[in-house]
Amino acid sequence: MADPSSYRPKPGQIPDSPGVYRFRDEHGRVIYVGKAKSLRQRLSSYFQDLANLHPRTRTMVTTAASVEWTVVSTEVEALQLEYSWIKEFDPRFNVKYRDDKSYPSLAVTMGEEFPRVQVMRGPKKKGVRYFGPYAHAWAIRETVDLMLRVFPVRTCSAGVFKRSHQIGRPCLLGYIGKCSAPCVGRVTAAEHRELAEEFCDFMAGRTGTYLRRLEQEMQQAAEEMEYERAARLRDDIEALRRAMEKNAVVLADATDADLIAVAEDELEAAVQIFHVRGGRVRGQRGWVTDKVEAVDTAGLVEHALQQLYGEEKGDAVPKEVLVPALPDPVAPVAQWLTERRGARVDLRIPQRGDKKDLMATVQRNAQQALVLHKTKRASDLTTRSRALEEIAEALDLDSAPLRIECFDISHFQGDDVVASMVVFEDGLARKSEYRRFQVKSFAGQDDVRSMHEVVSRRFRRYLQEKQKTGEWQEEDATDTPEANGGPIGEDGKPKKFAYPPQLVVVDGGAPQVAAAKKALEELGVDDVAVCGLAKRLEEVWLPGEHDPVVLPRSSEGLYLLQRVRDEAHRFAISYQRSKRAKTMKAGPLDAVPGLGGSRRQALLKHFGSVKRLRAATIDQICEVPGIGRKTAETVAAALAQAAPAAPAVNTATGEILDGEEG
Numbered sequence: 001m002a003d004p005s006s007y008r009p010k011p012g013q014i015p016d017s018p019g020v021y022r023f024r025d026e027h028g029r030v031i032y033v034g035k036a037k038s039l040r041q042r043l044s045s046y047f048q049d050l051a052n053l054h055p056r057t058r059t060m061v062t063t064a065a066s067v068e069w070t071v072v073s074t075e076v077e078a079l080q081l082e083y084s085w086i087k088e089f090d091p092r093f094n095v096k097y098r099d100d101k102s103y104p105s106l107a108v109t110m111g112e113e114f115p116r117v118q119v120m121r122g123p124k125k126k127g128v129r130y131f132g133p134y135a136h137a138w139a140i141r142e143t144v145d146l147m148l149r150v151f152p153v154r155t156c157s158a159g160v161f162k163r164s165h166q167i168g169r170p171c172l173l174g175y176i177g178k179c180s181a182p183c184v185g186r187v188t189a190a191e192h193r194e195l196a197e198e199f200c201d202f203m204a205g206r207t208g209t210y211l212r213r214l215e216q217e218m219q220q221a222a223e224e225m226e227y228e229r230a231a232r233l234r235d236d237i238e239a240l241r242r243a244m245e246k247n248a249v250v251l252a253d254a255t256d257a258d259l260i261a262v263a264e265d266e267l268e269a270a271v272q273i274f275h276v277r278g279g280r281v282r283g284q285r286g287w288v289t290d291k292v293e294a295v296d297t298a299g300l301v302e303h304a305l306q307q308l309y310g311e312e313k314g315d316a317v318p319k320e321v322l323v324p325a326l327p328d329p330v331a332p333v334a335q336w337l338t339e340r341r342g343a344r345v346d347l348r349i350p351q352r353g354d355k356k357d358l359m360a361t362v363q364r365n366a367q368q369a370l371v372l373h374k375t376k377r378a379s380d381l382t383t384r385s386r387a388l389e390e391i392a393e394a395l396d397l398d399s400a401p402l403r404i405e406c407f408d409i410s411h412f413q414g415d416d417v418v419a420s421m422v423v424f425e426d427g428l429a430r431k432s433e434y435r436r437f438q439v440k441s442f443a444g445q446d447d448v449r450s451m452h453e454v455v456s457r458r459f460r461r462y463l464q465e466k467q468k469t470g471e472w473q474e475e476d477a478t479d480t481p482e483a484n485g486g487p488i489g490e491d492g493k494p495k496k497f498a499y500p501p502q503l504v505v506v507d508g509g510a511p512q513v514a515a516a517k518k519a520l521e522e523l524g525v526d527d528v529a530v531c532g533l534a535k536r537l538e539e540v541w542l543p544g545e546h547d548p549v550v551l552p553r554s555s556e557g558l559y560l561l562q563r564v565r566d567e568a569h570r571f572a573i574s575y576q577r578s579k580r581a582k583t584m585k586a587g588p589l590d591a592v593p594g595l596g597g598s599r600r601q602a603l604l605k606h607f608g609s610v611k612r613l614r615a616a617t618i619d620q621i622c623e624v625p626g627i628g629r630k631t632a633e634t635v636a637a638a639l640a641q642a643a644p645a646a647p648a649v650n651t652a653t654g655e656i657l658d659g660e661e662g
Helices: 039-046 055-063 075-089 137-147 158-167 189-203 208-223 227-245 297-309 331-341 353-379 381-394 447-468 510-523 556-585 597-607 610-615 618-622 629-641
Strands: 019-024 030-036 066-071 105-108 117-120 129-131 257-264 268-277 280-290 320-322 346-348 403-412 415-425 435-438 503-507 529-534 539-541
Touching: 019 039, 019 075, 030 039, 030 055, 030 075, 039 066, 075 297, 075 331, 105 137, 105 189, 117 137, 129 189, 137 189, 137 227, 189 208, 208 227, 257 297, 257 353, 268 297, 268 353, 280 297, 280 353, 297 331, 331 346, 381 556, 403 447, 403 556, 415 447, 415 556, 435 447, 435 556, 447 503, 447 510, 503 510, 503 556, 510 529, 529 556, 597 610, 610 629, 618 629
Parallel strands: 257 320, 320 346, 403 503, 503 529
Antiparallel strands: 019 030, 019 066, 105 117, 105 129, 257 268, 268 280, 403 415, 415 435, 529 539
8 A cells, every 4th residue: 555645746747737646556457537627736635634535535546656747728628538548557446438238330431332230249340330229139120110111222232242243133022122222233333322311311310301201102103093013101100100119209409318227326336328319319329337436426427428529520429418417517527518519519407397207217126227237246155255255354354244134224204213133145135034122121222222122122133042942041130032033933943043154244334333243242243243334434434443444446346245234224214214104194193002904994984084973872882794783882982082182284275174084
């Protein structure tokens, strides 16, 4: 680990002008590339007290051994040079998007003498026009099959084309009218190229011209009584319309735009792009990335724009680019896009209407892509094994923690304090082992005290189970099984809390970790490791340590700990909300002993409200099916003792509403 002060430039060496800088490690490899409006201000920010730096930035500057920079004239030049260097050096600390799948595109090889229409994947090639990408290759083939009626462009491979030329006989598509057969000279190279250009124009969204032309030709053929030709033109028009219908209209004003949405958490981000041409979604693609540098949503958007348009020119850059957050500053990025398109590009956040609604759809796709990526990553056996090994190494454990339990505390403004315990075995959630707790030993909000109580209850129950099986002799086992997890099964085996974890994770920092450790020590449990994961900086805290353990941001071990912690938080929140909902829905009838839900509903349905039920006589209550006289007397007595609720008020009109709702 290098000391940043050892390679810090001397005062006055760094120019106060726009530029791009590179950090290199001790082996001379570029590990980070950045740009700045003022190199002096930006680079100085890296050489402050390490404690004030973001953990990701701190890791980068301590890994680096030198820094260098290049001065440029404008911020736009800095943006271009930054993109070029990131592509050339592939720095480990820069955000790098990778496709979450290999999307196919419709490609027209305009660089060949006889252009060919085909499905292509992978990096773009020079001299090829691309449309898409699409979600599925079969969608491209269906579209092409419809369009070949009108634009019979070559689709065969070079081998098939050469053989047909040698034997003087076209392939099947040439015989059925879905290829103009340039291989045998039915059309010239110039005529075939014109067909290919018309095909590209139609795919680019300029559809009205060709439909109007075909309709005019159809009407002319009908007037000249060439009915067979008119019928063929009618079928051609229908085929083109069906091809257009495969891309739903999403923007009514025939907009050309790309919509970019970002879904992110502390460690990863997913980007989704919808390509809209002529008001229709012509393609979709997505990327995922590890957040190895300190970057916000605006920064992720800027990186996405660089990757999306860094190799594009002309119409490949649309007139509008809609994003969830604007890069800071936005002017250089907008100017860079304008230069690549050769015309003005509007970079903005949609505020209302159809564009905002479509952006919400793109955002949902990005969120789903992030969830799917995490699910795939968590299900990989090799990745899980590496994660457990990294955790064992970072926490100095004797072996990999095959069973991890995580605890989280949740409350609502100090009330309804609950806790959750989630279990991960071999890196996978074991939901049948999840447990919930109500904190009742004290009133008010105290997360540290609550954590001590919950961990104590969980491991006290574990010790009781060991005592029952003869594995442990514990004199002070005051908690009963029924109070802390339920009864023993009929087969004599414990139903809950039967197995100890190798690692206890608590949601929080040093105070929560100390409380959990104290609970284990009081019970004499000394073979279970404890750590805490603080959400703000994703730091791992160990008992008795003044400084946290900082795992690398790309660490699979940190990813697993984060997933365990987030699952515990989700489980605790859902339990706390369910309790609060039940409390809010509770009514006077809930306190009546022996009155179940079905009979409560029957009473309310019969009388219409609690107010009318309270005014009813015992004989009237007995008229309700299923309600006997003894139950009716109990209901009447309970409602007489309960104080009437305050009248309900319609907050919109101020009207006092009659009757109490059950």
